[in-house]
Amino acid sequence: MTGPQPCHGAAKVAARDQLLTARRRRSLTDVGAAARAIADHLLAAPEVRRAATVAAYVSVGTEPGTTSLLDRLVDAGKRVVLPVLLPDNDLDWAAYHGPTSLAPARRGLLEPVGAPLGLDAVATADVVLVPGLAVSREGMRLGRGGGSYDRALARVPVGTFTCVLLYDDEVLPDVPAEPHDRPVSAAATPGGVLRFR
Incomplete structure (x- = not known):
């Protein structure tokens, strides 16, 4: 199958519930090992090595961790921009300058405290790293359902x-x-970077 498959919202809800349940069962050891492997693969990827600006995010809970990745990107001389969730679920962006540049925000998130760069700042990034719950072999991403990243990716x-x-x-x-x-x-997993097109 290719392209978006028609579905009812119920199919997405069921898939999200299943995937979130599986994530909650992951041990902190597994989450940490996955984070290190994903960071290694991404930092070795030619697209990331060439990038001047990387749009990324701060992971929460049992998402594949990004804390080390963010700092390693900055150490590699990359400009890193992170999302700031707006009341309408859209995403503004601000620069990341290390862990002390983050503050607690709504929904248990950590967000950068710097000056907002605007909704279109994501368009200036050479690489855009996004969260998700799953992806198809054609690159269709299943997110958490807020639509924030679909708007940003547009x-x-x-x-x-x-x-x-x-x-x-x-x-x-x-x-x-x-x-x-x-x-x-693409998808970055502990097993490597899988490119879809």
Whole structure:
């Protein structure tokens, strides 16, 4: 199958519940090992090595961890921008300058405290790293359902390296998708970087 598959919202809800349950069962040791492996793979990827600006995010809970990745990107001389969740679930962006540049925000998130760069700042990134719960082999990403990253990805120029960070077993043959869902060009897992197109 290719492209978005028609679905009812119930299929997405069921898939999200299943994936979140599986994530909650992961040990902190597994989460930490996955974070290190994903960071190693991404920092070795030619798209990331060439990038001047990387749009990323601060992981929460049992998401594949990004804390070390963010600092390693900064240490490698990359400009890192992180999302700031707006009341309408859209994403503004601000620069990351290390852990002390983050503050607690709504929904248990950590966000950068610097000056907002605007909704379109994501379009200036050479690499866009996004969260997700799963991805299909064609690059259709299943997120948490707020639509924030689908809106952000709609602003990213075609050809930009867009990559979802996942565990190996979250790359699936298919995921429920709708026409507004935006595909990504790759997935980074502990097993490596999988490019879709």
